[in-house]
Amino acid sequence: MPAPNIDTIVSLAKRRGFVFPSSEVYGGLGSAWDYGPLGVELCNNVKQSWWRWIVYDRDDIEGIDSSIILNRLVWQYSGHEATFHDPLVDCRECKTRLRADKIDLPEDGKGSGVAELIRQKRVKCPNCESTDLTEPRLFNMMFRTTLGAAAVEDDPTSLAYLRPETAQGIFINFLNVQTAMRRKVPFGIAQIGKSFRNEITPGNFILRTREFEQMEMEYFVKPDAEHLKLVDEWVEQYVEWFKGLGISGDNLQLHEVPAEELAHYSKRTVDIMYRYFPERPEEPRQWEELMGIAYRTDFDLRSHSSKAVDGEGTRINPDSTEDLSYFDETTKQRFYPHVIEPAAGVNRTVLAVLMDAYSEKTNDKGETRVILKVVPKLAPIKAAILPLAKNKPEIVGMAKAIKRSLQPVLRAVYDDTGGIGKLYARQDEIGTPFCVTVDHQSLEDEAVTVRDRDTWEQERIKVSNLAEHLQNRLKE
Numbered sequence: 001m002p003a004p005n006i007d008t009i010v011s012l013a014k015r016r017g018f019v020f021p022s023s024e025v026y027g028g029l030g031s032a033w034d035y036g037p038l039g040v041e042l043c044n045n046v047k048q049s050w051w052r053w054i055v056y057d058r059d060d061i062e063g064i065d066s067s068i069i070l071n072r073l074v075w076q077y078s079g080h081e082a083t084f085h086d087p088l089v090d091c092r093e094c095k096t097r098l099r100a101d102k103i104d105l106p107e108d109g110k111g112s113g114v115a116e117l118i119r120q121k122r123v124k125c126p127n128c129e130s131t132d133l134t135e136p137r138l139f140n141m142m143f144r145t146t147l148g149a150a151a152v153e154d155d156p157t158s159l160a161y162l163r164p165e166t167a168q169g170i171f172i173n174f175l176n177v178q179t180a181m182r183r184k185v186p187f188g189i190a191q192i193g194k195s196f197r198n199e200i201t202p203g204n205f206i207l208r209t210r211e212f213e214q215m216e217m218e219y220f221v222k223p224d225a226e227h228l229k230l231v232d233e234w235v236e237q238y239v240e241w242f243k244g245l246g247i248s249g250d251n252l253q254l255h256e257v258p259a260e261e262l263a264h265y266s267k268r269t270v271d272i273m274y275r276y277f278p279e280r281p282e283e284p285r286q287w288e289e290l291m292g293i294a295y296r297t298d299f300d301l302r303s304h305s306s307k308a309v310d311g312e313g314t315r316i317n318p319d320s321t322e323d324l325s326y327f328d329e330t331t332k333q334r335f336y337p338h339v340i341e342p343a344a345g346v347n348r349t350v351l352a353v354l355m356d357a358y359s360e361k362t363n364d365k366g367e368t369r370v371i372l373k374v375v376p377k378l379a380p381i382k383a384a385i386l387p388l389a390k391n392k393p394e395i396v397g398m399a400k401a402i403k404r405s406l407q408p409v410l411r412a413v414y415d416d417t418g419g420i421g422k423l424y425a426r427q428d429e430i431g432t433p434f435c436v437t438v439d440h441q442s443l444e445d446e447a448v449t450v451r452d453r454d455t456w457e458q459e460r461i462k463v464s465n466l467a468e469h470l471q472n473r474l475k476e
């Protein structure tokens with residue numbers, strides 16, 4: 001049973017230390033969220049799982065970590081300065097800002113286009129129902145900043161952007177990585193990092209924020225590779241990866257992005273969608289993009305290359321000092337590799353994991369308990385060590401010693417801040433797979449009780465076998 005809606009997760013996340021509204025002491029900052037002690041562990045585990053899968057388990061992908069602020073020319077030649085726009089509409093009545101491409105249009109007017117319908121006063125503000133809306137105007141979503149102490153606000157020579165995707169840091173390093181690591185095409189470059197977009201309508205908790213984290217991989221292939229088929233292959237692999245994170249296949253769906261909605265660099269994009277809005281009665285409105293897999297052609301490598309020319313033989317990029325082409329030793333041909341790009345969001349993955357792991361269970365007393373059934377590898381804490389009597393120094397001492405002995409092999413915590421029932425309930429709610437209880441008998445038989453989060457079954461384990469026992473069960 002996944003969470004019935006995002007609000008359920010917002011409340012759990014705040015109560016239990018996963019995610020807090022940012023800048024709350026000053027009334028918050030729309031759409032910004034801070035990850036708390038458990039949230040940062042969950043994010044790290046998602047990122048680590050991805051990095052292991054993409055970089056370590058395969059032999060054809062390298063990892064990098066590029067700068068967030070790049071030379072402005074990167075964004076000029078990537079096309080982002082000219083095209084990374086959203087159409088913005090304002091309600092003159094209540095000042096609500098809307099994205100023109102997300103406005104619900106009247107059924108019989110869909111062919112006319114949003115601008116025409118606004119002129120005809122046939123579009124209503126979803127907030128106040130006014131039809132007094134401005135015509136759509138394009139708004140560039142890149143955050144601007146200025147570089148250097150002497151820079152004045154509008155000096156174009158010091159203008160820079162916070163990156164809106166991690167991908168460009170990979171493209172401009174293509175040749176560095178390829179030559180330093182002596183790679184042959186096909187191979188990939190992966191990166192995890194923050195990206196920034198001045199979204200017009202952020203919202204829905206961590207689903208759409210202005211600062212977020214991406215896990216992107218650019219896979220470089222030959223120009224005559226079967227690109228469209230490769231997109232399908234990566235889609236399949238990612239669906240399996242998400243399932244391995246505990247996300248049910250029933251809550252995943254594929255969406256072939258229509259040609260008119262493709263990004264300027266893409267020839268084909270398939271989005272993997274997650275059911276973030278199960279409460280919505282209309283099924284098509286339950287889904288939102290979790291990630292996208294795009295065929296970016298050779299657009300980016302050519303755009304950043306000094307020697308690439310357009311159809312008329314004119315250099316595309318007179319500012320670049322490098323040619324990012326590749327020489328194939330076997331065929332003796334030089335070409336710009338084509339790219340398949342799986343681009344996933346850390347925050348959207350975390351939200352999907354939390355929603356899918358959410359479950360409720362009723363105990364013997366008829367009380368409903370929340371259990372976060374996250375897969376063990378993602379659980380922020382793997383084992384909680386709980387003393388049955390916190391006023392008994394021998395029991396407390398033994399519990400703390402067990403915690404310390406487990407720490408080198410798995411993330412363990414010691415907790416004595418409540419009665420055992422409360423402690424179990426808290427650990428269930430944050431997804432801790434095992435609670436280890438130290439009781440009076442433990443002092444005699446050097447054994448502890450291990451309680452399973454999902455079944456609530458308990459077994460007695462010798463302290464000397466505990467680390468191995470937990471490690472084996474965490475692999476299940």
Ligand code: GAP
Nearest residue numbers: 165167207208209212290291292343344345348
């Ligand atoms: N390099 C390609 C690219 O950035 P994208 O579809 O714009 O593609 C990839 O972004 C992923 O990044 C999305 O599928 C989503 O998971 C995440 N993402 C994008 N914008 C986001 C936002 N405003 N808030 C949270 N995550 C976002």
